[in-house]
Amino acid sequence: MLATFIAVLQQVNVEEKMKNAPNGNYEIGVVIGTYLPFVLLVLVAYFVYYKAKNRKDLDE
Structure with missing residues (x-):
């Protein structure tokens, strides 16, 4: 519930920002x-993943 609320608050409308951009x-x-x-x-x-895959202590 809390995670959903935070996600809704953090949504950013990129298209709106691009439309209102002052310059390139x-x-x-x-x-x-x-x-x-x-x-x-x-x-x-x-x-x-790479580090976990190449661990030497798991080979024995």
């Missing part, structure tokens, strides 16, 4: 700010 640099910043957290999450997940 702002649009680039919105795109980077939208996708960067997702990309970082994927990189961290891959790193954890």
Whole structure:
């Protein structure tokens, strides 16, 4: 319940921000700010997977 409430509060309308952007640099910043957290999450997940897959103590 609480997680749903927080998710609703954090929703960002990217199309609305792009429409009201003062210039192209702002649009680039919105795109980077939208996708960067997702990309970082994927990189961290891959790193954890890679480290867990290559653990030496599980081979014995």
